[in-house]
Amino acid sequence: MNVRQLISRASFACLAGALALATAQGATSAPNVLKLNRVIPTPPGIQTLQLKNRVGAVIFQGSSGRTIQIHALIKPSNNHGDYFFDFFSCCTQDFEKSVRSASIRINHEKGHVLMIALHLPHDRSLKHIKVEWTIDAPEDLSLKIRNNVGRIRIQDTGGTIIAHSNVGPVVIKDARASIRVYDNVGPISISGARRSILAHTNVGSIHVQSDLTSIRRIALDTNIGTLTLNGIPNAHGSGAATTRLLGGNYRYSGPGRYSIRLKVNIGKIDLSLPGSPQTGQKSP
Numbered sequence: 001m002n003v004r005q006l007i008s009r010a011s012f013a014c015l016a017g018a019l020a021l022a023t024a025q026g027a028t029s030a031p032n033v034l035k036l037n038r039v040i041p042t043p044p045g046i047q048t049l050q051l052k053n054r055v056g057a058v059i060f061q062g063s064s065g066r067t068i069q070i071h072a073l074i075k076p077s078n079n080h081g082d083y084f085f086d087f088f089s090c091c092t093q094d095f096e097k098s099v100r101s102a103s104i105r106i107n108h109e110k111g112h113v114l115m116i117a118l119h120l121p122h123d124r125s126l127k128h129i130k131v132e133w134t135i136d137a138p139e140d141l142s143l144k145i146r147n148n149v150g151r152i153r154i155q156d157t158g159g160t161i162i163a164h165s166n167v168g169p170v171v172i173k174d175a176r177a178s179i180r181v182y183d184n185v186g187p188i189s190i191s192g193a194r195r196s197i198l199a200h201t202n203v204g205s206i207h208v209q210s211d212l213t214s215i216r217r218i219a220l221d222t223n224i225g226t227l228t229l230n231g232i233p234n235a236h237g238s239g240a241a242t243t244r245l246l247g248g249n250y251r252y253s254g255p256g257r258y259s260i261r262l263k264v265n266i267g268k269i270d271l272s273l274p275g276s277p278q279t280g281q282k283s284p
Helices: 005-027 092-098 123-128
Strands: 033-041 048-063 065-075 103-109 115-119 129-138 142-149 152-157 162-165 170-175 181-184 188-191 198-203 206-208 218-228 240-245 248-253 259-274 281-282
Touching: 033 103, 065 103, 065 115, 115 129, 115 240, 142 152, 152 162, 170 181, 181 188, 188 198, 198 206
Parallel strands: 048 115, 048 129, 048 142, 048 152, 142 162, 152 170, 162 181, 170 188, 181 198, 188 206, 198 218, 206 218, 218 259
Antiparallel strands: 033 065, 065 129, 103 115, 240 259, 248 259, 248 281
């Protein structure tokens, strides 16, 4: 073996060792995180909060106070929003540069709407980050939430909820007004709801749990998945009935505006309703 080959092999060994060391250090290091916080009194006349997010999570908690507390946790992300050994596999420099002057922006929209957004110097830098929003606000406000990739969680609200998700689960608890949820890929879970529920997911299951008598209209549909409806009181009758259907439609119309509409293309429908099993019918 000549001198050139020895040097080449030694250089390769050093390079391999350096790469292994870098990987080991990266696996134990925490990603860069930027935390933004903002607290404001609820402006007079505001009825609705609106938030749009690209990648991350949106968590909303209703409260009895009259302030809006906003917390944004900003993390670097690669183009797919994936982790690699507990740290982000790319874009660290882009992240540090793009979030250096990031801020929470709050704008009045259309009179009664308050829009919350993350402001960055250049919109293109949004593709390098993921944001986890946590918002505490008066429980009587309505919500318009849109999250492209990530979860949505809403709890203890008295206003109307409209939630859109492209990919990710949606969980709503103790909502005391109308609910409309649209999800492309992901499960939907709703409990403690009142008034009306309209929920759609293309791929995923929907579960509704409630024992309240104030729900007047339920419309659930999924292309691929399972619809589960538990504890919704029937308009009349007594006893317990369980209905399981493989695909198709389930429809029930009761006195006044009381109605249930369930539709599955591939999957099943599972109901546990107090009342007579003859009140509902399956449509082909």
